[in-house]
Amino acid sequence: MTTVSDQPSQHTSQHGFAPLAIARIKGAQRANQIAIYLIYAAIFAFVVFGTIASIKAFHDNQLLYQLFYNLPYALVALTIPITIYDALVVYRYRLNQPSMIAMSIGVSTLILVGGLIFADTAWLGLSCWLGVAFLFKVSFKRFFNFLEVADVPEVDEEAESTEA
DSSP states (O other), rough: OOOOSSSSOOSOOOOBHHHHHHHHHHHHHEEEEEEEHHHHHHHHHHHHHHHHHHSSGGOOHHHHHHHHHHHHHEEEEEEEEHHHHHHHHHHHHHHHHHHHHHHHHHHHHHHHIIIIIIEEEEEEEEHHHHHHHHHHHHHHHHHHHHHHHHHSOOOOOHHHHHHH
């Protein structure tokens, strides 16, 4: 009869994090990377279509103007649900301080909604969401750097000095 300790553990934790938790955090990191690509695409669209729309021959082209004006907004707006999911994962596994997560999401939401209601504009609120995605990028990077450093075996300095 085999005992529990004789069986290989398939559910070993890595520094207090279960494999499922690490997989979920990696998934959130991949989702955050998609959000960052969407942000880069929005910046690229703004620069390219804005430059083309500023050329005298294209001043009256409504399609270029709409691409210049609305496409960056739409791309950044697509990152909001991804960023909220990342915020929930970061909060759940305490990868960042809860107050910092609440402040970044809260301020971004407040400025976006306030800008839409009172100023009839979304650019400032959406620019806040850009920063939130990059904040979570840093949080995920710090977490996985921590796991890498924690996996490195400690070298006994005293044993090394006696061998030399």
